[in-house]
Every structure is written in C-alpha cells, then in structure tokens.
Amino acid sequence: MDLTEREIIRRYFDVPELRLPRPEIELGVGDDAAILRIPAGKRLVVSADVLAAGVHFPERAQANLIACRALAVNLSDLAAMAAEPLCFTLALTLPRADSEWLRAFSRGLAKLAGEYGCSLVGGDLSRGPLQIAIQVHGLCESGRELRRDGARPGQKVYLTGWAGDGALGLASLGIDTPGIELNAAPENLPAACLAHFHAAYFQPQPRVEFALAAAPLIACAIDVSDGLLGDAGHLAAASSVGIELDPERLPFSPSARCCATPQSRIRAALAGGDDYELCFTADPAHEERLMEIAADMNLPLTRIGEVTAGEGAHCAGKELSLTSFDHFGGWEANALE
Amino acid sequence: MDLTEREIIRRYFDVPELRLPRPEIELGVGDDAAILRIPAGKRLVVSADVLAAGVHFPERAQANLIACRALAVNLSDLAAMAAEPLCFTLALTLPRADSEWLRAFSRGLAKLAGEYGCSLVGGDLSRGPLQIAIQVHGLCESGRELRRDGARPGQKVYLTGWAGDGALGLASLGIDTPGIELNAAPENLPAACLAHFHAAYFQPQPRVEFALAAAPLIACAIDVSDGLLGDAGHLAAASSVGIELDPERLPFSPSARCCATPQSRIRAALAGGDDYELCFTADPAHEERLMEIAADMNLPLTRIGEVTAGEGAHCAGKELSLTSFDHFGGWEANALE
Numbered sequence: 001m002d003l004t005e006r007e008i009i010r011r012y013f014d015v016p017e018l019r020l021p022r023p024e025i026e027l028g029v030g031d032d033a034a035i036l037r038i039p040a041g042k043r044l045v046v047s048a049d050v051l052a053a054g055v056h057f058p059e060r061a062q063a064n065l066i067a068c069r070a071l072a073v074n075l076s077d078l079a080a081m082a083a084e085p086l087c088f089t090l091a092l093t094l095p096r097a098d099s100e101w102l103r104a105f106s107r108g109l110a111k112l113a114g115e116y117g118c119s120l121v122g123g124d125l126s127r128g129p130l131q132i133a134i135q136v137h138g139l140c141e142s143g144r145e146l147r148r149d150g151a152r153p154g155q156k157v158y159l160t161g162w163a164g165d166g167a168l169g170l171a172s173l174g175i176d177t178p179g180i181e182l183n184a185a186p187e188n189l190p191a192a193c194l195a196h197f198h199a200a201y202f203q204p205q206p207r208v209e210f211a212l213a214a215a216p217l218i219a220c221a222i223d224v225s226d227g228l229l230g231d232a233g234h235l236a237a238a239s240s241v242g243i244e245l246d247p248e249r250l251p252f253s254p255s256a257r258c259c260a261t262p263q264s265r266i267r268a269a270l271a272g273g274d275d276y277e278l279c280f281t282a283d284p285a286h287e288e289r290l291m292e293i294a295a296d297m298n299l300p301l302t303r304i305g306e307v308t309a310g311e312g313a314h315c316a317g318k319e320l321s322l323t324s325f326d327h328f329g330g331w332e333a334n335a336l337e
Numbered sequence: 338m339d340l341t342e343r344e345i346i347r348r349y350f351d352v353p354e355l356r357l358p359r360p361e362i363e364l365g366v367g368d369d370a371a372i373l374r375i376p377a378g379k380r381l382v383v384s385a386d387v388l389a390a391g392v393h394f395p396e397r398a399q400a401n402l403i404a405c406r407a408l409a410v411n412l413s414d415l416a417a418m419a420a421e422p423l424c425f426t427l428a429l430t431l432p433r434a435d436s437e438w439l440r441a442f443s444r445g446l447a448k449l450a451g452e453y454g455c456s457l458v459g460g461d462l463s464r465g466p467l468q469i470a471i472q473v474h475g476l477c478e479s480g481r482e483l484r485r486d487g488a489r490p491g492q493k494v495y496l497t498g499w500a501g502d503g504a505l506g507l508a509s510l511g512i513d514t515p516g517i518e519l520n521a522a523p524e525n526l527p528a529a530c531l532a533h534f535h536a537a538y539f540q541p542q543p544r545v546e547f548a549l550a551a552a553p554l555i556a557c558a559i560d561v562s563d564g565l566l567g568d569a570g571h572l573a574a575a576s577s578v579g580i581e582l583d584p585e586r587l588p589f590s591p592s593a594r595c596c597a598t599p600q601s602r603i604r605a606a607l608a609g610g611d612d613y614e615l616c617f618t619a620d621p622a623h624e625e626r627l628m629e630i631a632a633d634m635n636l637p638l639t640r641i642g643e644v645t646a647g648e649g650a651h652c653a654g655k656e657l658s659l660t661s662f663d664h665f666g667g668w669e670a671n672a673l674e
Contacts, residue, residue: 133428137383
C-alpha cells in the first residue's frame with residue numbers, strides 16, 4: 001500500500017464519474033483552486049458539513065455508505081434553500097491509504113454526485129483521523145431561496161418523508177441512543193425493517209427535486225438534522241413565531257411502527273435527528289397543490305402542525321427543546337465507536 | 338463547561354469581527370446555507386484545505402495560531418490564483434468545548450479575516466478529533482486567474498519571500514524532520530531566530546496583495562506548500578515544460594543562514610514545504626517591474642530558475658521529487674504529536 005497523495009487523487013477523485021460536465025465550472029480539480037462562472041440573475045448557495053468517524057458514523061461502516069451520507073447531508077442543506085446542486089469540494093483526512101476503502105468511497109460519492117449533477121471541483125487530502133468535510137455549492141434564482149425567517153401565524157407546518165427513521169437507524173446499528181429503543185436487538189428485527197433503517201441512516205434522500213418544484217408555494221424551510229422539535233424551533237426563532245406540532249400527525253414508516261414503541265418513535269422524531277427530511281411552512285391554500293407535487297414523486301408529505309403567534313416550537317403543549325440533539329450538550333455525542 | 342453548539346456559534350463565530358460587510362454576501366451565518374451574489378464579469382474561485390491536529394500542527398499549539406495557519410494556507414491558494422478573498426466556511430471538529438480555546442481561536446481567525454476582508458459565512462461545528470476544514474471563496478476578473486499551465490520555455494521562475502523557513506519552523510517546534518536539522522536544540526537558538534521560524538510556520542503571509550498587483554505580468558503560479566521542487570514540478574507537469582532551479586539562488590532568511598547548515602536549508606526549501614510563498618513564472622522582460630512591485634511591499638522577490646523545453650522540475654541537474662512532501666508516502670506524515 002504505497003499510494004501517494006497524487007496517485008490517490010488521480011485514481012479515485014479526479015475521475016470522469018466525479019467530474020461532471022457543467023458549463024458553470026471553468027476549472028475543476030487540479031489547480032490551486034476551482035473557478036466557477038455564476039450565471040447572471042442566479043445566486044450561489046454555499047453550505048458545509050463535516051462528518052467525523054465515531055461521532056457521525058461508526059468508524060467501520062462501509063466506505064461507500066459513509067461517502068453517500070457525507071454528500072447527502074450537504075445536498076440536504078441545498079434542498080432546504082431550494083437551490084439546485086452545482087458542485088462540491090471534499091476535504092478528506094484518512095488514517096491510511098487503503099485502496100479498497102478508497103475505491104468504495106469514490107464509488108459511493110460518484111453515485112450520489114451523478115444523481116444530483118453535483119461535480120467534485122476540488123479539495124484536500126491528508127493523513128489524520130477519518131473525517132469528511134464537504135462543502136456544496138448550489139444555484140438559485142435571485143430572491144427565490146427558502147430562508148428560515150418566512151414563517152407567519154396561520155401557516156401550516158409540513159414534513160416530507162417519514163419522521164424518526166434516522167435515529168431509529170442509528171439504534172439499529174447497535175449504537176446507544178438513550179430513550180430511543182427498538183423492540184428487539186438489531187439481529188432479531190425483521191430483515192426488511194433493518195434494511196429500511198440502515199438506508200434511512202446512511203442514505204438519506206436529499207429532497208432537492210421536491211424543494212425545487214414546491215419552492216414557490218413554501219414560506220420557509222429547514223432540513224431536519226437535529227430532531228424535528230429543535231429544527232422547528234430554529235424556524236420559530238428565525239421567524240419570531242411559535243410552532244405547534246401535533247404528535248398524532250407525525251408520519252411514521254411501517255418499519256418504525258413495526259419495531260419501535262410509540263414513545264420511542266415520537267422521541268426519535270422530535271429529538272433524534274438525522275432524518276434529513278424537509279420541514280417547511282406554507283399557506284394552507286397551497287396544501288392541495290403541495291400534496292400533488294409530492295404524490296407525483298411518490299414522496300409522503302404530511303401536515304404536522306401550525307404556526308402560531310407564540311414563540312418556540314412545542315409538541316402537545318410541551319417545549320421539549322432540551323432533548324434535541326446538541327453536539328456539546330447532547331445525548332448522542334460520543335455514543336458511537 | 339456546558340456550552341451548547343448554538344451558544345458556541347453565537348459567542349465565538351457569529352460575531353461582528355468575523356461577519357465582515359461585503360455587498361456580495363446576501364446571507365451569512367445562521368441559515369441552512371449562505372447566499373452569495375457574484376458580480377457580472379467576475380469568476381468565483383474556490384479552494385479547500387484541512388488541518389488535522391498531530392499532522393498539520395501540534396495538538397497543543399496555541400489556538401489563535403492554529404486558526405491563523407488554517408485560514409492563511411487557504412488564502413494562499415487564492416493568492417496563487419490571483420483572486421481577491423471574499424468569504425470562507427469553517428468546518429470545525431473539537432474534542433471538547435473549551436471557552437478559552439474557542440475565544441483564542443476566534444480571535445486568531447478574526448484577525449486574519451479582517452486583514453484580508455474575508456468574511457465567515459457558514460460552517461459546521463461538531464465533536465471529534467481536532468480538525469479545521471476551511472473553504473475559501475475569492476473573486477477574479479474573468480480570464481485573469483493564474484493557472485498552473487501557463488509556463489513556457491524562456492520564462493524565468495521567481496519566488497516571493499524566503500525559502501525553507503516553514504520546514505525550519507516545524508523543526509524549531511521540536512518536531513522530527515529527517516534531513517532538516519537546526520544547528521542547536523530549539524531552546525538554544527537565538528530568540529529572534531526562534532520567533533522568526535515560529536511565525537513562518539504558524540503565520541505564513543498569504544501573498545494576496547502581491548499576486549493581485551503582479552498578476553498581469555505573471556504567466557503561471559502555485560503556492561509552495563509541498564516544497565519548492567514538488568510544487569515547481571506541478572507547474573512543469575501542468576505546462577508540459579521543464580523547470581530548472583538554481584540552488585545558488587535560493588533566498589534564505591537571515592535566521593535560516595544563522596541556524597541551519599547549507600544542506601539543511603536547501604533540503605528545507607526544496608522538499609520541506611509549508612512556506613506558502615508564491616512560485617511563479619514570467620517573461621524576463623517583466624522582471625524589473627515585478628521587482629519594483631515587490632520592493633514597494635517590502636517583499637523579497639528572487640529569480641530562482643528558468644523554464645526549459647524539458648520536463649519535470651530539477652535542481653542542479655537532479656530530479657529530487659521523491660523527497661518532496663507527500664501525506665501518504667512522505668517523510669513528514671505522523672511526525673507530529
């Protein structure tokens with residue numbers, strides 16, 4: 001295993017599968033920096049997320065799944081702004097140069113990059129504890145982006161996909177997730193449920209397509225990474241409103257209903273994080289059209305609450321924000337190994 | 338020490354010192370992503386560099402110096418493209434939330450950000466082994482960027498600043514740098530030399546001002562991060578030319594002359610890396626004007642070689658590329674603690 005940095009880049013990163021042709025990219029991997037041409041009238045949308053081994057994923061997880069998750073959580077931020085993915089940079093630190101690991105990582109990255117037309121344009125590779133820092137760039141029409149501060153009393157709150165499967169996915173990996181428990185040890189769960197949870201955790205689906213189609217009908221949006229209550233709380237704070245979530249309306253997947261108690265499911269949805277679904281608010285007059293757009297994509301879409309003149313995000317009257325995920329005070333930190 | 342993620346961001350990162358007013362920044366820290374407006378006729382230049390504790394800096398180094406170095410090496414990539422710094426994102430993983438460390442880190446970051454008008458627009462904060470992944474964004478006039486592929490036979494090769502002080506700085510920290518030795522143990526070096534090496538390592542000066550002023554006279558450029566021979570080799574390869582460096586012309590600082598043998602100095606310059614000076618090629622007709630521009634900035638500028646019709650970068654006839662820094666095959670990897 002005597003791969004040089006340059007050889008690693010040539011074999012696994014400066015490859016056609018990751019170098020997607022886009023007229024906006026004048027210069028990609030290979031120089032001191034990449035050069036982008038932003039079309040007139042468009043805005044550049046920029047977001048960065050880092051995943052550390054042992055914190056955001058188990059160190060021994062499959063490399064292709066780690067790559068998928070790392071890019072997906074970044075694309076999810078673009079979805080939350082209703083931005084079309086353009087390109088990304090990758091700052092990767094690896095404890096060693098393992099060809100097999102790198103090949104799988106590159107393949108996983110290329111799969112998702114190809115699906116979303118998001119080209120790798122640069123980055124940095126070095127030795128160190130396994131971490132993947134990705135920064136994504138997207139484009140949106142000027143003034144059309146979805147910010148967090150557009151919620152107004154009278155609007156309803158909606159959620160794409162299922163709630164809580166990300167945290168149940170973490171639990172299904174055998175990771176300690178206090179208060180969020182499955183009905184059986186992972187190896188005794190139905191195989192289909194286990195596969196569903198695993199995919200929910202490692203291969204979250206960035207809701208880019210839905211966000212781009214539905215953006216004109218949406219008032220404000222966030223992607224659910226810290227748990228529904230915490231993220232709805234961010235919308236409430238940025239918009240100076242209150243948000244009331246209805247626990248009876250939280251959409252649970254068949255696997256969540258099969259494998260977790262109602263209490264665990266609700267806790268996973270509200271405080272578990274890692275779902276990477278879109279939580280947004282909209283005028284109820286748009287509900288029918290929003291439901292049609294989602295149905296056309298076979299995407300569950302559920303009204304889960306409403307915007308009020310109050311403050312903070314609540315569920316069944318309780319403000320549960322203390323239980324939402326936090327890296328430095330949170331229950332999940334250091335739980336992985 | 339019970340700081341939450343949100344509180345850390347509010348106290349140390351979403352602060353006026355890092356939120357510099359720029360008309361191009363429509364939305365900065367606080368939403369799912371930042372939004373940038375790129376002026377017509379300008380190109381966006383994007384580069385990412387990651388620094389891992391124990392690999393790129395000693396874990397116990399002062400937080401303000403770590404921050405300086407992390408941002409400086411990124412700004413240096415913008416200088417190498419002749420791009421004006423605009424903004425950056427920061428993906429920071431920390432083993433723990435230590436207010437004192439964070440305060441110093443934030444101050445160090447703000448100092449350099451302020452000097453270069455480079456605003457923090459977003460990022461990610463989480464628990465994990467200490468790593469700093471920064472992505473910088475700069476602007477350049479369309480078609481005015483300095484790429485690596487513009488070297489042509491007959492041009493001369495130039496270097497800003499001093500050669501080798503970065504690697505000697507590493508040695509002065511007591512880090513094992515095989516083949517690059519100081520004349521005495523760090524504690525027995527003259528204090529002024531020690532301070533000089535320390536600053537060279539932790540506070541490299543991105544040559545942005547020089548690059549912007551001199552760009553029209555420069556044919557191609559790279560910043561010296563892997564050692565002069567390796568980086569000149571990148572220019573040679575990208576331009577399909579040869580580069581001959583003259584060891585007699587390498588510019589050494591008074592401290593390097595004072596504290597290192599000629600052999601160590603040359604090795605530090607050619608293979609040591611970490612200098613973050615600009616190595617560029619230009620038509621010799623521009624030399625006088627280039628020297629004037631540098632002199633106006635009190636910046637040493639030295640002709641160190643020439644572009645030939647051959648291939649690869651050589652010094653005194655030898656191709657020493659095997660000794661240049663490489664993270665996975667290199668002599669420096671894992672040398673820090």
